Amino acid sequence: MLALPCPHCGTRDEAEFQFGGEPAIRPPSAVTDTVWAEYVYMRSNEKGPHRELWCHAGGCGQWFVLTRNTATHAVLP
Template identity: 70%
Template sequence: MLLIPCPWCGPRAEPEFSYGGEPVIRPGPAESVTDADWADYLYMRSNEKGAHRENWCHTNGCGQWFTLTRDTVTHAILSAEKP
């Protein structure tokens, strides 16, 4: 069970949260973005083994989004940041 430090509510249990993917930045303006760049933004992920930056939402809590850095091998949470 992960104990996730919500930056607004403090440490809360894993079932209160939803994973929301790796942070990505939408390229633009749309008419200047190639198919390859768009595919890269939409689909390609770093999927790191080790420290991994990821968005989470405190869905069954305050409802806020935040960014965790979490080790994907040990599941240790290295930091939690407000967006």
């Protein structure tokens, strides 16, 4: 079980959350297909500390960014 800290509700079970991927700035609407494909499909897939978007869908509904070690699943400050 992965326990995630919601900044609004406190620590909750992973089942209450929806993963949102890497936080990234959306490219402008007038970009090439290559740039858009890189934004949509290319992920860094890092091993170790990684910033992630999460939504507390089963609770307050708020989106937030947290840093998690992808090798150990530990949530980092």
